[in-house]
Amino acid sequence: MNNPKKPIPVPVPGSPRELAACRLCRIEVDHLSVKKDGQILIQDVNLHIHCGELTALIGTNGAGKTTLLRALLGQIEYKGEVRHLTGDGRPAAAVRTGYVPQQLEFDHSSPVSVLDFLAAAFSSRPVFLGISRKVREMARNALMRTHSEHLSNRPLGALSGGELQRVLLALALTPQPDLLILDEPVSGVDENGLETFYQTVSELKKRNHMAILLVSHDLDVVRRYADRVVLMQGTVIEQGKPETVFASEAFERVFYSREGRE
Amino acid sequence: MNGIYEVMEKLLPFSFLQYTFMKNALLAILLITPLFGMLGTMAVDNKMAFFSDALGHSALTGVAIGVVLGMQDQMIPMLLFGIVWACLITFVKQHSRMSADTIISVFSSASIALGLVILSRGGAFARYSSLLVGDVLSVTAGDLPLLVLALLLVFVCWTILFNPLLLTSVNASLARSRGIRNRLTEYGFTILVALCVMVSIRWVGVMLINSLLILPAAASRNLARNAVSYLWGSVLISLICGVAGLILSYYLNTSAGAAIVLLCALVYFVSLPLRRR
Numbered sequence: 368m369n370n371p372k373k374p375i376p377v378p379v380p381g382s383p384r385e386l387a388a389c390r391l392c393r394i395e396v397d398h399l400s401v402k403k404d405g406q407i408l409i410q411d412v413n414l415h416i417h418c419g420e421l422t423a424l425i426g427t428n429g430a431g432k433t434t435l436l437r438a439l440l441g442q443i444e445y446k447g448e449v450r451h452l453t454g455d456g457r458p459a460a461a462v463r464t465g466y467v468p469q470q471l472e473f474d475h476s477s478p479v480s481v482l483d484f485l486a487a488a489f490s491s492r493p494v495f496l497g498i499s500r501k502v503r504e505m506a507r508n509a510l511m512r513t514h515s516e517h518l519s520n521r522p523l524g525a526l527s528g529g530e531l532q533r534v535l536l537a538l539a540l541t542p543q544p545d546l547l548i549l550d551e552p553v554s555g556v557d558e559n560g561l562e563t564f565y566q567t568v569s570e571l572k573k574r575n576h577m578a579i580l581l582v583s584h585d586l587d588v589v590r591r592y593a594d595r596v597v598l599m600q601g602t603v604i605e606q607g608k609p610e611t612v613f614a615s616e617a618f619e620r621v622f623y624s625r626e627g628r629e
Numbered sequence: 630m631n632g633i634y635e636v637m638e639k640l641l642p643f644s645f646l647q648y649t650f651m652k653n654a655l656l657a658i659l660l661i662t663p664l665f666g667m668l669g670t671m672a673v674d675n676k677m678a679f680f681s682d683a684l685g686h687s688a689l690t691g692v693a694i695g696v697v698l699g700m701q702d703q704m705i706p707m708l709l710f711g712i713v714w715a716c717l718i719t720f721v722k723q724h725s726r727m728s729a730d731t732i733i734s735v736f737s738s739a740s741i742a743l744g745l746v747i748l749s750r751g752g753a754f755a756r757y758s759s760l761l762v763g764d765v766l767s768v769t770a771g772d773l774p775l776l777v778l779a780l781l782l783v784f785v786c787w788t789i790l791f792n793p794l795l796l797t798s799v800n801a802s803l804a805r806s807r808g809i810r811n812r813l814t815e816y817g818f819t820i821l822v823a824l825c826v827m828v829s830i831r832w833v834g835v836m837l838i839n840s841l842l843i844l845p846a847a848a849s850r851n852l853a854r855n856a857v858s859y860l861w862g863s864v865l866i867s868l869i870c871g872v873a874g875l876i877l878s879y880y881l882n883t884s885a886g887a888a889i890v891l892l893c894a895l896v897y898f899v900s901l902p903l904r905r906r
Contacts, residue, residue, distance in 0.1 A: 440806055466806035473799050476904075477674055478853035484799060486792075487856075488807050493791035495860040522854055523799065535803070 392454040393417045394439075394462075394546060394578060399447035401434050408434045410602050412447070416546070419576040421568070423583060423593035423609075427621060430599045432582045436550055439580070440466060451545075465544030467535045469551045475524030481534050482506055482519045488538055509537040513567050529560020536567065547571070549581045561585075565592050586613075586622070630770045645879045650766050654885065657768040658871040660776040661829045662841070662889075664783055666867030668822055669846030670860050671791075674798040675815075679730055680718065681822050682839040683737035687714045688830040689744030692760060697747060704775075707830070711823040714740060719819050723812055763834025765875065765885045779828045783821055790817050795856060837886045844893035845870065851900035866896055 399412040409431035416422045424432045438445040451459040485506040486498045498506075510516040513533040518526060526534065532552050539547060552564065569592060572579055583589055589596060589609065596612040598605040598621065605617040612618055634652055645651050672681055691707030700706060718736045722729050748757045793814045796804040801811050826838055833841055849862035874889030881888070 442802075442805060464806070466803070468800060468803050468806070471800050471803065474674070474676075476850070477798065478850055478855060478859040479795065479799060480855035483795065483856040487795040488792075491789075491792060493788045494795060494856045495791060496788065497857065520855070538803075538807075 392459070393452055395448075395450040395452060396435075396439075397448040397450065399435070399438060399445050399449065401431075401438055401443060401445045403443075407601070409438075409599070412599075412603055414597050414603055414606060416578050416580055417595070418545070418578045419572060420594040421572055421579040421581055421592055422595045422597060423581045423589040424597050424599060425583065425586065425589055425612075426599035430621075431601055432599055433550065435599070436548055436580070436582060439546075440464060440548065459545070462546060463542060463544045465539030465547045467532065467539045467547070467549045467552045471531060471535065473523070477522075477524055479523050480520055481510070481515075481523060481526070484523055484534070485509060485538060485541075489541065505541065509541040510534070512540055512571070513537045514563070527560065528556040529564060532556060532560070532564055533567065536564070540571070543575065543577075545577060547577055547579045549579065549583075551582050551584065561588070568592070630773075643876075645876060649770075650768070651875075651879065653768040653770060653773065654765045654875055655872065656773055657765055657776060657832055658875055658889075659868070660773070660780050661825075661832065662845075662867035662871035663864045664780055664825050664829075665841045666845045666849075666864035667787055667860060668783070668818075668825055669842045669844075669867075670849070670863050671794045671798065671818060672822065672842055673846040673850060675794070675818075676729075677819075677822075678839065678843045679733050680819070681826065681842050683718065683733045683740070684711060684715055684819075684823055684826050685830065685835050685838040686737050687711055687740040687744075688827060688835055688838075689748070689757075689760065690714070690740040691744075691827065692757060693744045693747035704827070708824065708827045711827040712820050715819040715823040716816060719815055723815070759834075760831065761835050762884060763830065763832050763837065763886045765832040768832055775828060779824060783825060786817065786821055790814060790821070794818060833886045837890045840890040840893060841867070841886075844890065844897050848893070848897040848900040851897075851904040866893065870896060 394416040396412055396414045396416070400410045401408045412431075412435060414422075424435065426432055434443070437443045439449060451462040453459045482498060482503070483494050486502045487494050489505050489509075490499070490502045492499065492502070506519065507516055510519060513536045515530060515533040515537060518530055518534060521530075523531070523534075536549075536552070547568075549568070556564065565588060568579065568581075571577065581589075581593065590613065593609050596606065596609045597603055598612055598615070598617055600621055604621070605612050605615045633656070634649070637646060637652055637655070646655070672678060687710060688707055691710035692703045694710055695703030695706035698706065714736070718733060721732050721736075725732060745754070748754050793804065793809045793811075796807065796809055797811050797814055805811055822842070826842075830838055845866040846859075846863040848866055849859055853859035853862050870892040871889050874892045875885050877883075877892070878885040878888040
């Protein structure tokens with residue numbers, strides 16, 4: 368739970384803090400396995416995620432992408448090691464992870480505005496007692512980073528898919544994360560919203576030098592925006608630059624031979 | 630106490646307030662209804678209407694246990710049983726793949742049946758049937774401090790739980806990624822609901838208690854556009870319907886609890902076509 372005494376540092380757009388590179392250089396995932404109810408979900412996953420790069424996880428349904436994300440988020444138990452390292456190879460302290468979930472399933476009739484939602488996450492003062500000016504400012508700054516400050520007073524349920532994802536991205540960026548995890552962030556978002564979303568993500572990657580891990584089924588998006596691609600099928604079966612992975616035999620096997628897609 | 634009564638007489642010189650039982654009832658309503666209005670918002674948001682209904686029913690079992698143990702005042706066993714029962718339902722719900730309404734239904738029927746079996750032994754149930762309907766006019770001055778205590782306690786816990794509950798109600802997995810312990814929050818909330826239900830069940834009754842929790846929040850939800858107006862709207866609706874229902878029941882000579890709930894339902898139906906989106 369957020370510590371009420373320690374306010375969350377919100378980078379003001381353009382401020383030195385916002386522009387500062389993250390304290391992390393890379394994340395090394397070493398022999399990571401997850402078992403559930405005696406069943407092996409993913410096994411012996413080895414990969415590196417670098418700062419300033421967008422790493423895309425691809426694979427068919429049930430390949431274990433979401434399981435790996437949940438392990439990295441610390442939401443499920445795993446065997447193996449996840450090391451967070453600084454530039455000189457030493458362990459990095461207290462790595463912050465931001466998370467944008469898949470298209471949120473929630474009750475769209477719920478009377479929660481974007482501001483309520485962000486304030487509930489940023490501060491421990493109960494939202495119904497009013498939102499302080501400081502927290503309002505924090506929320507506005509967070510929304511500005513994803514070009515969505517105009518959505519502040521709209522109910523969450525009234526947002527379009529693309530707008531909602533930008534609000535969720537704004538939330539994930541506060542406090543400034545070292546690792547940003549995007550789980551299929553734009554499923555069901557129109558072409559325009561999708562473009563804006565990835566533009567914003569690319570901007571953040573360059574500006575803040577953060578590590579971004581993206582799970583996506585949209586191979587076109589992956590081809591255009593990913594710096595590295597990791598192909599999974601229970602374990603990592605291929606990784607490298609997008610063009611290398613897309614041209615690999617493993618890629619062919621997973622995406623073409625079985626289902627005849629694309 | 631007398632001081633409070635005098636103030637009430639000065640401020641509200643109405644004929645119905647000349648009786649002490651009406652004064653007590655009014656005070657009790659001013660204490661109980663905001664509690665339910667507040668908690669109702671999250672009960673509705675987290676789809677727990679059926680859950681709180683089951684909790685209301687478990688009051689019967691709590692009283693029965695008190696009777697078996699030969700206790701004069703059944704408040705303590707009722708409170709304890711309510712909290713244990715609420716935690717048990719939540720535990721099974723969290724650890725089972727069965728749908729929540731099936732689980733709640735099982736627990737609800739089990740507790741009613743157990744309560745009835747014990748209380749009806751030797752044909753003595755008539756003595757406890759007042760628990761089903763409740764009677765706010767039977768509140769005594771001695772009951773009020775407990776209500777004040779409950780109001781304060783619930784309000785303090787509520788301010789701590791509200792933000793986590795709000796985030797969890799939008800999306801549990803997202804809330805977890807922000808470091809919120811969903812399960813703990815859920816336990817906290819169910820205990821609060823149990824507490825409120827048990828301290829007021831004697832006045833409102835097993836049959837109507839859930840309506841008091843759900844209806845004002847449901848009506849306010851139709852009108853509100855953000856969390857602030859949602860919560861305070863719900864509190865306001867409960868307060869107004871509570872006081873108006875009490876007065877109405879005095880002049881119509883009917884059950885106060887029923888009149889209050891009927892007014893809440895009326896507000897809900899009026900709010901329905903005004904619903905946003």
